[in-house]
Amino acid sequence: MSVEVEAPPPSEADADVGLAASARPWSLDAAVPRDPFFWVRATTLTAYGVVYLWWLRNEGLIIDRVSVALSVAIFLLCAFAGKPWRRWGLLLVDAVLYALMWFAYEMTRGTADKGIPIPFTESRLKFPLQIHYARNIDRAMFFGSDPNIWMQDNIYDASDIKWYDNVASATYYTHFVFPVVAIAVLWAASRVEWVRFMKRFATLLGVSCAMFVMLPTAPPWMVSSPKYPYHLIEPLARHTGRGFNDLGFEGYVKKWQQALDWSNAVAAMPSLHSAFALFVPAFFLPWIRPRWLKALVLVFPVVMLTSLVYFGEHWVIDGIAGFAVVGVSFLFWNRAERRQRRTRAARARSAMAPRPATS
Amino acid sequence: MTPLTVLLDGSFLDALADQDHEFHAAAEEIYRSLLDSYEQHELRVRARTDHLRHHSQVRRTLFAPIETISVARQYARAGAHLERTADVAADAAVTLVVMKRERIRRIATFDPTFSDFDDLEVVRRATTEIEPPTAPPPTES
Numbered sequence: 001m002s003v004e005v006e007a008p009p010p011s012e013a014d015a016d017v018g019l020a021a022s023a024r025p026w027s028l029d030a031a032v033p034r035d036p037f038f039w040v041r042a043t044t045l046t047a048y049g050v051v052y053l054w055w056l057r058n059e060g061l062i063i064d065r066v067s068v069a070l071s072v073a074i075f076l077l078c079a080f081a082g083k084p085w086r087r088w089g090l091l092l093v094d095a096v097l098y099a100l101m102w103f104a105y106e107m108t109r110g111t112a113d114k115g116i117p118i119p120f121t122e123s124r125l126k127f128p129l130q131i132h133y134a135r136n137i138d139r140a141m142f143f144g145s146d147p148n149i150w151m152q153d154n155i156y157d158a159s160d161i162k163w164y165d166n167v168a169s170a171t172y173y174t175h176f177v178f179p180v181v182a183i184a185v186l187w188a189a190s191r192v193e194w195v196r197f198m199k200r201f202a203t204l205l206g207v208s209c210a211m212f213v214m215l216p217t218a219p220p221w222m223v224s225s226p227k228y229p230y231h232l233i234e235p236l237a238r239h240t241g242r243g244f245n246d247l248g249f250e251g252y253v254k255k256w257q258q259a260l261d262w263s264n265a266v267a268a269m270p271s272l273h274s275a276f277a278l279f280v281p282a283f284f285l286p287w288i289r290p291r292w293l294k295a296l297v298l299v300f301p302v303v304m305l306t307s308l309v310y311f312g313e314h315w316v317i318d319g320i321a322g323f324a325v326v327g328v329s330f331l332f333w334n335r336a337e338r339r340q341r342r343t344r345a346a347r348a349r350s351a352m353a354p355r356p357a358t359s
Numbered sequence: 360m361t362p363l364t365v366l367l368d369g370s371f372l373d374a375l376a377d378q379d380h381e382f383h384a385a386a387e388e389i390y391r392s393l394l395d396s397y398e399q400h401e402l403r404v405r406a407r408t409d410h411l412r413h414h415s416q417v418r419r420t421l422f423a424p425i426e427t428i429s430v431a432r433q434y435a436r437a438g439a440h441l442e443r444t445a446d447v448a449a450d451a452a453v454t455l456v457v458m459k460r461e462r463i464r465r466i467a468t469f470d471p472t473f474s475d476f477d478d479l480e481v482v483r484r485a486t487t488e489i490e491p492p493t494a495p496p497p498t499e500s
Contacts, residue, residue: 026476031445032459033437084431192403192426338400344423345398351421352387 037082044078060250063176065102072184079188090191098183098198105205112212113264129266130217131230134315141316148220151310152236161246168307169243171300173251175273182280196337197283203329204279208270211321217269221312236312271314275322277304282330364403364461365393365482367425368454368468369410376414376421382469388484389467397424407457428457447472 052071055062062071073095080091108116115124138147155164179201186194223232241251278301288294305319367375374386396402408427411418430453437460438453447455451472458466458479466473467482474481 027478028455028459028464028476029478031447031476032441032455035460082433084429084433086429086431341398341400341424345394347420347423348394349391351417352391 035082040081041079044081045075048075048078056249061173061176061244063173063251065106068176068180069099069102072180075184076187079184091187094187094191094194101198101202101205105209108209109212109264109267111264112209113216113266116213125213127214127216130215130269131223131232134217134269134317135220135223135232137317138315146220146233147309147316148224148236148312149233151306152312156237156239156310158237161242165239165243166247167243167303168310169240169245170247171277171303171307172240172273172311172313173244173249175276175304176251178280179276182283196333200283200326200329200333201279203332204272204275204325207325207328208272208275208322211269211325212264212267215269216266217315217318218266219268219312219314219318220309222265224312238312240311240313268314269318270321270325271305271308271318272322273308273314274301274305274319275326277301278323278326279329282326362396362400362402363465364405364463365465365467366428366454366458366461366463367404367406367410368466368470368473369407369413369450370469371467372406372410372414372422374469376417385484386467386469389482393467393482394424405461405463407454428461430457434460 062068076091076095080088111117113129115126117124135146139145142150155162183194183197183201186197218228218230220233221236221238222228223230224234224236226235244251278298281297281300285294285297288297301323305314305316308314308319309316371386371389374380374382375390377383380386393402393404397404403426404424405426405428406422408429411422411425411427414422434456435453437456438449441447441452441455442449445452448470451470454466454473455476458464464478465480465482473479
């Protein structure tokens with residue numbers, strides 16, 4: 001930053017421009033009383049945290065979208081207690097848009113495998129299911145072998161749960177928590193940052209949905225399963241919950257999840273598990289100072305993709321595509337925001353008199 | 360990364376918008392530096408909506424980069440309380456409340472009140488040379 005920022009005491013030059021201080025050094029924290037609702041928020045948020053952990057231990061990790069939305073709503077009620085009405089109004093508008101985004105995403109994703117209804121007609125827009133291409137790309141990248149099969153053949157033990165099963169499973173389940181926690185905390189802490197996050201996030205969901213519709217892709221577990229007619233590779237074990245359950249946790253899914261029927265087994269390309277695992281660290285990366293910590297944080301998406309391949313949930317290329325969509329989303333919005341800042345700064349400069357030439 | 364925030368006080372906005380203001384040159388110089396940092400996403404510039412309201416003609420030009428902070432009724436009430444208890448002018452009291460509630464610690468201002476606070480940083484000119492006040496024209500007697 002090129003601006004000099006100083007604390008008092010003022011200099012003679014300051015006095016010339018009207019910054020002379022009186023003889024009473026004060027502290028803003030001491031002079032201005034604390035927001036009387038601060039303790040209300042602190043207490044309710046602490047209680048929320050305790051209940052959330054209790055729920056996680058006894059009922060399971062909240063996974064389904066409706067229960068997650070309810071838990072976020074309760075968090076926001078606690079975090080916004082006593083805030084000005086205008087902030088509540090903005091929160092309401094934001095929450096409606098947020099809910100619409102998720103609803104549009106779930107509806108599109110959920111109906112992509114059945115075909116998108118074309119308005120005013122009986123027909124549906126449905127693209128052919130892709131069986132081979134993802135596997136072929138993986139085989140090309142890994143010199144003719146299938147990473148899913150290789151991992152399950154070499155490190156999976158059906159009779160024993162290893163430490164890496166716990167790590168992989170816990171990593172897999174963070175997908176249902178990390179983005180939502182990031183969104184909720186940003187919502188409460190800084191609306192500007194929340195908006196920056198959500199623009200990128202909505203772009204990621206939008207692009208992914210378009211790909212789910214246009215490129216329905218059978219995941220490894222499906223093409224290996226005897227229940228389906230493909231039999232492309234040998235049967236794979238789907239053991240995502242095994243390590244998580246071994247740690248003493250369950251996934252909490254309320255009945256309405258099944259009632260809504262938002263599942264889509266062929267929404268594999270791109271992998272949103274991988275995408276979210278990169279998205280959240282990438283957004284917060286500029287806040288992190290130590291390089292080793294930056295590097296450590298970026299290991300997380302790699303662990304996620306490895307876990308997904310190990311579980312037979314995704315092809316490697318699905319994860320890479322997920323990372324690529326995150327990259328595109330960040331690139332687009334970073335450029336757009338930079339352009340907006342430049343435009344506004346240029347407008348401000350042009351409104352000022354030209355800077356006098358220095359000799 | 361969340362950039363630093365600088366609050367532009369009413370006195371600063373007035374000086375910046377009015378070319379005949381005695382501190383106009385100083386305000387412009389500070390503002391140019393702020394714009395450089397704003398452009399690099401190192402800084403957010405914010406101002407109270409009620410202060411900006413007086414400058415609606417330059418809102419989309421000179422003040423285009425400025426984000427608004429709405430002065431909520433609870434801020435105004437807390438400001439009135441501060442005015443009564445701490446001998447601070449009404450407008451400065453509200454600004455102090457806004458800064459505390461919005462967690463802002465930097466301010467561009469020509470109001471000396473804010474220099475009294477040792478946990479506030481008042482944005483100054485990068486150069487310390489101040490143009491000497493223009494001498495009044497000699498009067499003919």
